[in-house]
Amino acid sequence: MSAKDYTTETGSGGELHQKAGGDVPPLTTQVGAPVSDDQNSLRVGRRGPTLIEDQAFREKIFHFDHERIPERVVHARGYGAHGYFETYESLSDITAADIFQRAGEKTEVFVRFSTVAGNKGSMDLARDVRGFAVKFYTKEGNWDLVGNNIPVFFIQDAIKFPDLVHAAKQEPDSDFPQAQTAHDNFWDFISLMPESMHMIMWIMSDRAIPRSFRFMQGFGVHSFRFVNAAGEARFVKFHWKPKQGLQSVLWDEALRINGADPDFHRRDLWTAIQSGDYPEWELGVQVFDDAFADQFDFDVLDATKIIPEEILPVRPIGRMVLNRMPDNFFAETEQVAFQTGNIVPGIDFSEDPLLQGRNFSYLDTQLKRLGSPNFNHIPINAPRCPFHHFQQDGHMAMHNPRGRANYEPNSWGGDQGGPREVAQGGIRAVPVAYSGEKARIRSETFADHYSQARQFYISQTPVEQKHMADALTFELSKVKTKPIRLRMLAHLLNIHEDLAQAVAAGLGVKDMPAPAQPAVPPRTDLPESPALSILKNGPDSFAGRKIGMLLTDGSDVAQVKAIVDAAQAEGAMVQFIGPIAGSVVLSDGTELDLDEMVEGAPSAVFDAVAILPSDDQAEMLAKMAAARDFAATTWAHYKFAAFNDAARVLFAKAGLPQELDEGFIPASDAKGFIAACRDLRFWGRKNAA
Numbered sequence: 001m002s003a004k005d006y007t008t009e010t011g012s013g014g015e016l017h018q019k020a021g022g023d024v025p026p027l028t029t030q031v032g033a034p035v036s037d038d039q040n041s042l043r044v045g046r047r048g049p050t051l052i053e054d055q056a057f058r059e060k061i062f063h064f065d066h067e068r069i070p071e072r073v074v075h076a077r078g079y080g081a082h083g084y085f086e087t088y089e090s091l092s093d094i095t096a097a098d099i100f101q102r103a104g105e106k107t108e109v110f111v112r113f114s115t116v117a118g119n120k121g122s123m124d125l126a127r128d129v130r131g132f133a134v135k136f137y138t139k140e141g142n143w144d145l146v147g148n149n150i151p152v153f154f155i156q157d158a159i160k161f162p163d164l165v166h167a168a169k170q171e172p173d174s175d176f177p178q179a180q181t182a183h184d185n186f187w188d189f190i191s192l193m194p195e196s197m198h199m200i201m202w203i204m205s206d207r208a209i210p211r212s213f214r215f216m217q218g219f220g221v222h223s224f225r226f227v228n229a230a231g232e233a234r235f236v237k238f239h240w241k242p243k244q245g246l247q248s249v250l251w252d253e254a255l256r257i258n259g260a261d262p263d264f265h266r267r268d269l270w271t272a273i274q275s276g277d278y279p280e281w282e283l284g285v286q287v288f289d290d291a292f293a294d295q296f297d298f299d300v301l302d303a304t305k306i307i308p309e310e311i312l313p314v315r316p317i318g319r320m321v322l323n324r325m326p327d328n329f330f331a332e333t334e335q336v337a338f339q340t341g342n343i344v345p346g347i348d349f350s351e352d353p354l355l356q357g358r359n360f361s362y363l364d365t366q367l368k369r370l371g372s373p374n375f376n377h378i379p380i381n382a383p384r385c386p387f388h389h390f391q392q393d394g395h396m397a398m399h400n401p402r403g404r405a406n407y408e409p410n411s412w413g414g415d416q417g418g419p420r421e422v423a424q425g426g427i428r429a430v431p432v433a434y435s436g437e438k439a440r441i442r443s444e445t446f447a448d449h450y451s452q453a454r455q456f457y458i459s460q461t462p463v464e465q466k467h468m469a470d471a472l473t474f475e476l477s478k479v480k481t482k483p484i485r486l487r488m489l490a491h492l493l494n495i496h497e498d499l500a501q502a503v504a505a506g507l508g509v510k511d512m513p514a515p516a517q518p519a520v521p522p523r524t525d526l527p528e529s530p531a532l533s534i535l536k537n538g539p540d541s542f543a544g545r546k547i548g549m550l551l552t553d554g555s556d557v558a559q560v561k562a563i564v565d566a567a568q569a570e571g572a573m574v575q576f577i578g579p580i581a582g583s584v585v586l587s588d589g590t591e592l593d594l595d596e597m598v599e600g601a602p603s604a605v606f607d608a609v610a611i612l613p614s615d616d617q618a619e620m621l622a623k624m625a626a627a628r629d630f631a632a633t634t635w636a637h638y639k640f641a642a643f644n645d646a647a648r649v650l651f652a653k654a655g656l657p658q659e660l661d662e663g664f665i666p667a668s669d670a671k672g673f674i675a676a677c678r679d680l681r682f683w684g685r686k687n688a689a
């Protein structure tokens with residue numbers, strides 16, 4: 001056999017190395033020439049040099065060399081999905097936005113979820129804000145609602161954004177740590193920026209470690225404006241509420257998930273949508289007028305403040321369903337270009353200085369990333385409605401004006417004259433009147449940095465408050481410069497004494513610093529807002545969640561089936577795990593294919609578990625460190641578990657108490673187990689500890 005025969009005719013893939021023909025299309029170059037040999041470059045003689053005339057080779061390598069584009073400077077790691085938005089009822093009395101005119105109308109959307117600080121290849125379970133960016137392809141243009149899963153932000157003025165992001169990302173000399181804020185630079189900056197304190201409460205809470213994109217809220221953050229056909233304007237804040245309910249992981253789970261499955265959030269969304277379990281969010285609005293804004297305790301233009309739902313309820317106006325994954329990640333999720341500036345008639349900006357700055361940034365950044373002012377020609381960014389303008393040329397221009405006119409006004413008229421301005425409707429700025437001297441100044445109405453931070457803290461359950469104290473302690477323990485830790489404690493004292501004391505205790509600080517000097521005295525009279533707690537707003541069903549079922553050869557088929565049936569009836573999913581990969585043979589002799597082996601699937605990647613070894617195999621399982629860890633972490637993370645008698649052998653070796661609690665439910669009560677799982681965790685175990 002010759003060398004050519006070896007690689008091409010039979011190929012390294014043997015019989016699988018197919019040639020084109022029948023349904024298999026020919027491999028071609030970019031310009032369509034069929035390729036006869038994609039295994040060997042063109043060379044002189046069997047062992048001679050490669051020839052530069054080998055265009056197929058050069059084209060392939062050239063293209064490969066240029067496959068990467070700059071990652072987003074923030075929100076680099078993200079994951080997108082397609083879906084639709086359905087309008088509940090006409091909002092024509094408050095906005096002329098075409099998307100909100102007709103009840104039941106569906107509008108195509110593309111959503112990208114993201115982390116903020118980590119690079120494109122970083123892990124999903126970083127403690128971080130999540131981006132929640134939605135592009136609505138409306139009949140009057142694309143509207144981008146570029147929000148986050150947290151309703152406030154770190155800073156009040158966009159001019160501080162580069163500093164914030166520099167401080168949060170890797171330190172410039174060492175280029176670490178990756179995707180985390182637990183380092184000196186971040187807390188140095190934050191401790192010098194009291195305006196960030198409200199946001200710090202949110203990112204130190206469980207909001208920053210969501211169980212999945214499907215179980216988190218989204219917020220437009222800023223006040224925007226709705227404008228109706230009569231030109232009347234009102235302020236509006238946007239809220240996305242997941243129909244699936246809210247859910248977060250524990251910090252210890254996050255650490256384990258990052259190791260076991262750095263793509264956990266991606267995989268979750270992919271699996272849910274591919275299996276037809278389409279996640280859904282309700283879009284709600286808080287609409288208010290100038291009179292409300294004037295009497296509200298805080299400035300509605302300040303993005304470090306919320307308007308509590310208890311003061312101004314969120315009115316549901318539609319729902320969004322995500323039902324299709326992109327065909328290609330790069331073409332869609334990577335190249336999608338969101339812009340806060342993309343508004344449609346009926347929606348307008350407010351004067352929030354953060355929003356005003358964003359309106360510059362998002363347009364500018366796309367040029368860097370996508371390389372051409374024609375980035376809206378890329379299909380994912382192009383409007384679905386007709387569009388006509390006189391912008392032309394530039395790199396990769398796909399749509400240029402047709403006919404003679406490429407300017408206006410022109411006198412050509414008819415087919416030749418091109419598009420003209422609309423006489424009615426269209427994007428029109430709300431005619432808000434301003435006056436004042438030009439100055440670099442911040443309004444004193446932005447000065448209260450602590451009151452809402454406190455309100456957030458007191459609105460949490462004790463479990464959530466403890467998590468916040470633990471998170472702050474963990475992050476600050478990674479800060480090597482002691483004065484920075486003290487500066488943070490000084491701020492925490494202005495938020496809540498208990499929180500400050502808990503963190504000080506964790507950090508071993510004996511001499512508490514004096515409280516930071518506030519610009520205005522912090523208020524202690526703001527009431528609790530239950531809407532701010534995750535645990536107070538959990539799901540009422542276990543639907544969409546995942547059970548990890550640990551099995552061995554000989555596991556009881558009836559127990560397995562009962563739990564699988566109960567889970568399916570609830571809309572939950574079961575994954576089978578064994579001591580090794582492959583399959584197990586159940587008690588009735590059926591062979592069950594496994595999804596995972598226990599070494600590769602810690603309990604942290606599941607919402608609840610079932611541990612059902614056979615009597616014969618229980619000892620063997622108990623000898624496996626990964627199986628012991630599976631049981632121990634199920635207990636430690638307050639998870640619900642279904643178990644059988646044989647599992648007790650494993651539990652004993654894993655250090656679980658002999659007396660199990662109500663979170664551990666006999667496998668014989670499959671329905672009771674699934675019903676218990678609706679609470680997501682058995683917090684009673686934590687309280688008992």
Ligand code: HDE
Pocket residue numbers: 072073074075078112113114130131132133146147148153157158159161219220221222303336337338353354355357358361362363365366
């Ligand atoms: Fe962004 N932000 N941001 N941001 N942001 C970007 O735009 C910026 C802010 C948000 O999935 C960048 O296309 C400034 C708040 C999301 O593609 C950039 C300021 C909120 C995404 C940018 C903010 C966000 C971005 C980087 C301070 C919540 C990802 C790549 C004034 C309301 C969108 C890009 C996607 C991305 C600038 C603050 C949300 C550089 C200057 C507040 C969800 O333009």
